[in-house]
Amino acid sequence: MVKKFDFLVIGSGIAGMSFALKVAHKGKVALICKSELEEANTYFAQGGVASVTNLMVDNFDKHIEDTMIAGDWISDREAVEKVVREAPAQIEALINWGVDFDKNEQGEFDLHREGGHSEFRILHHKDNTGAEIQDSLIKAVKQHPNITVIENQFAIEILTQHHLGFTVTRQTPDTECYGAYVLDPSTGKVDTYLSKVTLMATGGVGAVYQTTTNPLVATGDGIAMVYRAKGTVKDMEFVQFHPTALYHPGDRPSFLITEAMRGYGGVLRTMDGNEFMQKYDARLSLAPRDIVARAIDNEMKNRGDDHVYLDVTHKDPELTKKHFPNIYEKCLSLGIDITKDYIPVAPSAHYLCGGIKVDLDAQSSIKRLYAAGECSCTGLHGGNRLASNSLIEAAVYADAAAKHCLALIDNYAYNENIPDWNDEGTSSPEEMVLITQSMKEVNQIMSTYVGIVRSDLRLKRAWDRLDILYEETESLFKRSVATKEICELRNMINVGYLIMRQAMERKESRGLHYTIDYPHISK
Numbered sequence: 001m002v003k004k005f006d007f008l009v010i011g012s013g014i015a016g017m018s019f020a021l022k023v024a025h026k027g028k029v030a031l032i033c034k035s036e037l038e039e040a041n042t043y044f045a046q047g048g049v050a051s052v053t054n055l056m057v058d059n060f061d062k063h064i065e066d067t068m069i070a071g072d073w074i075s076d077r078e079a080v081e082k083v084v085r086e087a088p089a090q091i092e093a094l095i096n097w098g099v100d101f102d103k104n105e106q107g108e109f110d111l112h113r114e115g116g117h118s119e120f121r122i123l124h125h126k127d128n129t130g131a132e133i134q135d136s137l138i139k140a141v142k143q144h145p146n147i148t149v150i151e152n153q154f155a156i157e158i159l160t161q162h163h164l165g166f167t168v169t170r171q172t173p174d175t176e177c178y179g180a181y182v183l184d185p186s187t188g189k190v191d192t193y194l195s196k197v198t199l200m201a202t203g204g205v206g207a208v209y210q211t212t213t214n215p216l217v218a219t220g221d222g223i224a225m226v227y228r229a230k231g232t233v234k235d236m237e238f239v240q241f242h243p244t245a246l247y248h249p250g251d252r253p254s255f256l257i258t259e260a261m262r263g264y265g266g267v268l269r270t271m272d273g274n275e276f277m278q279k280y281d282a283r284l285s286l287a288p289r290d291i292v293a294r295a296i297d298n299e300m301k302n303r304g305d306d307h308v309y310l311d312v313t314h315k316d317p318e319l320t321k322k323h324f325p326n327i328y329e330k331c332l333s334l335g336i337d338i339t340k341d342y343i344p345v346a347p348s349a350h351y352l353c354g355g356i357k358v359d360l361d362a363q364s365s366i367k368r369l370y371a372a373g374e375c376s377c378t379g380l381h382g383g384n385r386l387a388s389n390s391l392i393e394a395a396v397y398a399d400a401a402a403k404h405c406l407a408l409i410d411n412y413a414y415n416e417n418i419p420d421w422n423d424e425g426t427s428s429p430e431e432m433v434l435i436t437q438s439m440k441e442v443n444q445i446m447s448t449y450v451g452i453v454r455s456d457l458r459l460k461r462a463w464d465r466l467d468i469l470y471e472e473t474e475s476l477f478k479r480s481v482a483t484k485e486i487c488e489l490r491n492m493i494n495v496g497y498l499i500m501r502q503a504m505e506r507k508e509s510r511g512l513h514y515t516i517d518y519p520h521i522s523k
């Protein structure tokens with residue numbers, strides 16, 4: 001079936017929903033997501049949103065400097081300036097959509113400080129800021145008469161001139177996006193969504209790794225779709241591992257112990273109770289994530305331990321419960337009273353700094369295709385993301401995409417020549433175990449060889465193994481009807497390949513990319 005919408009938005013996190021709300025006055029919007037609306041990285045964000053707020057002590061220059069330092073000086077300065085300077089306006093927009101950021105007794109925003117930030121500038125809602133944002137945006141989106149929310153639909157492929165029979169390469173200058181093929185997993189039917197403008201807002205890639213804080217929808221679909229459509233993808237080697245996910249074997253996703261807990265005074269200790277961050281960085285437990293994650297990885301590997309501890313037992317118990325009610329409850333449910341016991345933590349794949357390359361207007365290298373949020377690479381994060389800079393980046397770039405496409409959309413028409421999805425000659429997929437086992441193998445390869453510490457040898461080994469999975473999966477995909485599972489597997493392999501290849505190309509240790517063959521760290 002062919003469906004036509006002025007705007008096709010793929011993804012229901014902060015990027016997709018805030019964009020939808022900003023363009024909906026101009027035309028019909030389809031907002032699709034592959035699971036329920038809530039299942040997005042946005043929902044899981046705990047710490048908060050960075051924005052310069054207290055002008056008595058903070059200013060844009062400080063936030064810019066902190067972001068450049070965290071990014072290991074390879075962030076795009078224009079992108080950094082844009083996000084930092086436009087952040088307060090997007091905070092305002094979020095508040096207008098109903099987001100309730102905590103205030104203190106004086107009625108001022110209760111600002112947190114997190115690792116790498118020189119000032120208190122993190123707006124938050126208790127320790128579940130993401131859920132507050134997601135819920136508020138869902139309410140606003142559902143109330144908008146021009147936005148059609150379509151849950152449990154899986155975008156498979158974006159539509160370009162390739163689907164009209166033309167050869168499209170990465171050098172083709174005017175590749176255009178006309179919408180996407182979208183699978184309804186409940187019927188197995190693939191619909192053609194024609195659009196004038198498409199926004200890719202499919203979030204991150206954590207599920208490509210064995211241990212991740214991301215919900216398992218984070219298989220990097222948007223990045224893989226754009227790469228296959230010959231769009232530009234950048235900085236994939238910079239995968240951020242959150243240093244302190246709750247260590248509880250078997251949990252997937254892993255429960256996150258927010259960075260704010262280190263800002264609050266949490267101290268890292270090895271399993272014998274000793275502090276260790278003094279060996280790695282003068283900022284101790286408040287050092288940026290990559291340094292802390294590598295330090296923990298190193299301590300765990302040297303000592304043969306499965307985890308380290310985060311200790312807040314020296315803090316006022318009532319204050320701890322007040323600031324971190326969810327973490328307190330979650331740990332208590334596992335028999336850990338964080339006011340008395342150390343919290344077992346270990347690093348976990350958390351955030352992708354790279355993705356679909358976009359310019360300052362959120363335009364990808366493919367015309368009429370924008371990208372925002374975690375699937376995009378704006379250049380803000382450079383080699384490493386500063387804590388709480390991602391939700392605000394998504395909001396700022398969704399706004400940029402909205403402004404840019406609103407000025408142009410009247411020039412665009414639907415491309416009615418796109419053929420229906422062709423599944424001739426395919427049959428129902430073979431046993432599901434072929435797919436699920438391959439997914440586990442991708443996870444193992446990525447976690448074992450392409451994790452926090454890399455080497456040429458590990459990357460080569462990963463490459464060879466992933467290549468076998470690639471050949472098997474492409475062959476299976478060609479002879480099977482499309483299913484969500486095979487499409488996800490294909491995307492995971494694509495994303496794994498991109499992380500690996502771009503990691504091999506970077507002959508230095510920088511930001512989040514650390515390799516023992518080029519160990520010099522440029523800081």
Ligand SMILES: Cc1cc2nc3c(=O)[nH]c(=O)nc-3n(C[C@H](O)[C@H](O)[C@H](O)COP(=O)(O)OP(=O)(O)OC[C@H]3O[C@@H](n4cnc5c(N)ncnc54)[C@H](O)[C@@H]3O)c2cc1C
Nearest residue numbers: 011012013014015034040041042047048155203373374391
């Ligand atoms: C545990 C955790 C804590 C975090 N804490 C913070 C924090 O405190 N501050 C901060 O700034 N950032 C934080 N982050 C990062 C931040 O939450 C994310 O970067 C951000 O929410 C990404 O938003 P997004 O809109 O790009 O994507 P998401 O919110 O991940 O949404 C992706 C959407 O795309 C849809 N989708 C994906 N593939 C397809 C497909 N093929 N077809 C259809 N739909 C598809 C999904 O269904 C989903 O709706 C945290 C992340 C995690 C996991």
